[in-house]
Amino acid sequence: MFISSSISVITSGFPHRAPRSASVFFSDPYDSHPLWFKPSFFPSPGFDSESFISELRTFVAFDTLRYELRSHLASLNRELVDLINRDYADFVNLSAKLVDIDSTVVRMRAPHLDLREKINGFRGSVEDAISGVRSELRQRSNAADAGEVLELLLDAFHGVSKVEKLIKVLPSTPFDSMGRSCMSDENPKQQDGTAMRETQSTLLERIACEMNRLKFYMAHAQVSIVHLLHHNLPFIEKMEKRIQSASVLLDASLGHCFIDGLNNSDTSVLYNCLRAYAATNNTKNAEEIFHTTIVAPFTHKIIARETSAGAAGTSGDIKHFIAKDCKMLLEVSSTEKSGLHVFNFLANSILKEVLSAIQKVKPGAFSPGRPTEFLKNYKASLDFLAYLEGRVTDLTSFSELDRMAYQLSHVTCAFCEGYCPSSSAVTNFRAEAIYVEFMKQWNVGVYFSLRFQEIAGSLDSALTSASLDSDSDKKSSPNLIIRQSVTLLECLRSCWKEDILVFCAADKFLRLTFQHLSRYCNWVLSAVNARKSNGGSLSPGCEWAVSATAEDFVYVIHDVNCLLSEVRGDYVEHISHYLSPCSSEVLDMVRKSMLQGAESLQNVLALLNKTIIEVIVDKSVEHLRQLKGITTTLMMNKPLPVRHSPYAVGLLRPLKAFLEGDKVTHYLTHETREELLLCTLTEITKQYYELAAKHVSEEKIKETLLQKHRQNAQKRASAASCVSDHNETGTDKMCMQLFLDLQEYGRNISVFGLNPEDIPSYCSPLAMRYTCG
Structure with missing residues (x-):
């Protein structure tokens, strides 16, 4: 058949399994599949071909899997052909049996159309009934609202009438238009006047309550009327005028009664009047x-x-x-x-x-x-505000x-005799x-700016001075020497003086304190850098450092130590005492910040010590220039040296003069002097070794070149034997001379109470005598 032949053509591209022999006739059927191939999984909704193939490829070859899939496709095609061939006659006769189908459809549609018309008619009648019911409900709701509004208006009318009647009673009480007591001769006693004032205030309180209720009625009634009629009624407007007139009379009478209660210090009257004011808002x-x-x-x-x-x-x-x-x-x-x-x-x-x-x-x-x-x-x-709030009883201490x-702190405190009881x-x-508004009048920000210019300006003026001046006035800071340090300490103390500090700007003054410390440290660092640059690109106030001596830096070290002691000691306690109303977390943070600021001063000390060492080393190294003359002095025809060079005696004279000076012994601690001594000797010895090794190396190179030149110049082989291997060369003499000089240098080190062998760089020059070759 056509379908069968078509399917056979479609499936002809797939390979088919060869026919089986008779020996395998009773084996597995043709359409059987391996156990790992499950065609029942394919129709499931969650079947995924990619995951199916990836799982099978782990243990099945790709060719085998492809073969089984094509075999399954061939079997499905055969089943499809069988199904079509089985019902092919009915499929062909289907078009011949479909005769007069339109008339049949019309007959079947007629009852449905009749039913739809009936349903639409019933739906219309129901909607009309519903709209009628809704209209009646709306009218009933409007009637109920109108009744409620009418009731509110009646209550308001009765309230206005009651208020007007009560206000008419007020003139019978003994008050004139100015609110002063008008006692008649018939009531001369003070208690009669007090009773009349109390009666008057009680009546005013009652009127105020009625007025409050009246305003409530009018507000709700007016909103309802506007919602119903979208406009106001003449009755409402007339009632508003009456209420306004009654309010004016009530305010005037209440004001007179309140003033009279104040003048006579009548507590009951004041209570009643205040309640009346509160009732009318x-x-x-x-x-x-x-x-x-x-x-x-x-x-x-x-x-x-x-x-x-x-x-x-x-x-x-x-x-x-x-x-x-x-x-x-x-x-x-x-x-x-x-x-x-x-x-x-x-x-x-x-x-x-x-x-x-x-x-x-x-x-x-x-x-x-x-x-x-x-x-x-x-x-x-602030004292006046604290008095009004009543937060402190006795502040004399x-x-x-x-x-x-204490007054500005917002911590919970015991309230006392004041006017804010909680x-x-x-x-x-x-x-x-x-x-x-009252607090805004006090522009503390501008005040701090002026104080900032005043305090910071004095420090900046001192630090931009070209010279390192000593302070002649020792009253403010007897321990400090130079004027820059004295000015810094005065500025630090000024930030926390009682006649300068504003507590609400304490954070700004604390920041100003840190800025002063940082400014001073930068000044010292700039001076150190200016000395290293030998006058190039100087910052203002650092000119003195170019020609400064070691003693000048001793002054700076002494002042920095004094400032460290002050900042870490009394100054921190001084600030903590003023900030005592703050929380413990704030106080701890302030202390840590101040100690961190002191660390910057501590770091400056190391640079100052290093600068002093460099100054002394530079003076000592000038004596080492005489090392160049050793080569000239020790000629080939001279014997080995037997005593040290003259320069070895004066090599440590700058260090000795510095340490024995009055300024060093007076202004530097023993620990600082010992540290400077050890570091300076180490640096001098290091440079001594480097310079000596350099000269020895150069001398060796010269001798090597000279010896090669002589060997090339000799023409006879016997001439080489004329040179004795036991002759002392210039390098040997130089090493011997350096050894003697180093021995003298070591004896000079011992004068300072140190063992030369404790200096690591001292042992290296001693080995030159044995390594000179």
């Missing part, structure tokens, strides 16, 4: 009344009569005024569980008036242009800086806008 009005009525007149009177020099007296008068005339109101407003914590008379009344009075009367008090007066005023203001540090009250006080 009008705390700013109460704070402003207390500010303008009580605080402002007294503050203006006190500050106006004081000069800038009397700032401390002004602060004391204000403190006395607060303790006398303001304490009662402050205690009333800070009563626990009274609901009066919303008032902050400290900030918005007292501190506000103090700031305003200073800005008007003493505008220069905030100017950092005069640092001394600025710091004095700043400390006075504290210095001014310690008191300031840490939360202090936090609220500091969070007020007037407190932030």
Whole structure:
């Protein structure tokens, strides 16, 4: 058949297994596969051909695997052909049986179309019913909202009427329009006036509560009406006018009652008035009344009569005024569980008036242009704020800086007689806008900049001096010698003086301290480098180092040691004492930083010692230039030397003169002198050996060349025998002379109390006598 022939053509490209013989007829069938070949895995959804082949290739040859796959493909093709041939007749007759299929489809579609029309009609009726129900529910909701709004409006109307009636009762109480008590002859007793004030304040508190409730009703009713009608009602506008008029009358009456309570120091009246202000959310009005009525007149009177020099007296008068005339109101407003914590008379009344009075009367008090007066005023203001917060009871045992540090520290402390009875009250006080504005007036950054220029300028002026001057004034630092070191110590101490330091800028002054130490160390390093460069590219202030002697560097070493002792000792304790209010972690960090700054000074000492050694070695090496004359002195016709050269005696004279000088014995410690002695001798001996070895090597080369020249010049073989092997050469004489010189050099070393053999480089020149050849 066609399909069969087509498949046979397709599969003809694959090799087929040869027909089996009769001997293997009863063996495995033709389509059998090895055990490792599982065709059942192929139809699975998770089958992966690449992983299948990679797994089989580990133990099956590629040709075998390909053969089995092609055999399986051939068997599948045969099965496909068999399936097609089996049902081929039905497949061919399929098109002949499909007759009038369109009419059949139409008949089957008719019931479905009828059912769809019925469903659409039912859906429309249901949607109409749902929309009707929703409309009715919306109308019911609007009616309920309108009823609620109407109820709110009725409550508001009754509330306005009640407030107006209560306000009409107020004039019957004994207060005139100015809020002063108007006692009649019929009520002459003080308790009658007190009772009337209390009645008045109680009534005002009640009116305030009603007014608060009225505003609540009006706010909700207005929002609902605008939501329903999208516009306001004339009734609402008329009610708002009545409420506004009642609010004006209430504020006036409440203000008069509050002032009368302040003038008469009536605690009950103040409680009632403050609760009334809190109920109407009008705390700013109460704070402003207390500010303008009580605080402002007294503050203006006190500050106006004081000069800038009397700032401390002004602060004391204000403190006395607060303790006398303001304490009662402050205690009333800070009563626990009274609901009066919303008032902050400290900030918005007292501190506000103090700031305003200073800005008007003493505008220069905030100017950092005069640092001394600025710091004095700043400390006075901090003391005043600490008094308001009430964080310290007795500070008489504290210095001014310690008191300031303690006041500014935000650690939890025991609150005492003050007006902030808790840490939360202090936090609220500091969070007020007037407190932030008051602290912004003190530009500590500019103050530090001026102090920075003042302190750092003096040090920079001293370090840029071209000479190494000694300090004539020994009062400030009796142990230091040169003026640069004295200026550094004065600058370091100035950073932490009581009349300079501002605690809130302590980190900046600490950084300035490190900058001073670094600047001094760089000055010393520049001086050392300037001496090495012999005057080339000098930095300002390092000119003295070009011609400096070893004694000059002794002064610098002495001062560096003194500075190290000061920084690591009293100076660190001094800073830690001033920073004692800080946490232990901060103190430990400051101590470690200061010790690291001292390490830079410690590193400078090694360079200074090395510089002194180089200065002495340079002077001693000048005597070694006489080594060049040994060759000329020891001619071939002269005998072997029997005594040392003259230069060997003066080789260590610069070192001896240096160590026996008064400056070294007075300003250097014994350990430093011993270190300089050993290092200097080691360096001199090293250069001595190198120079001697160089001359010996050159002499050997000269003799070798001379001997070759003589041998070439000789024409007879007997002439060579005329030269005796036992004659002493110039090299031998030079080595002998060097040996004698080194013996004298070793005796000179012993004078210093050292064993020459302890110097490693000393043993090498001694061997030259035996290696000269």
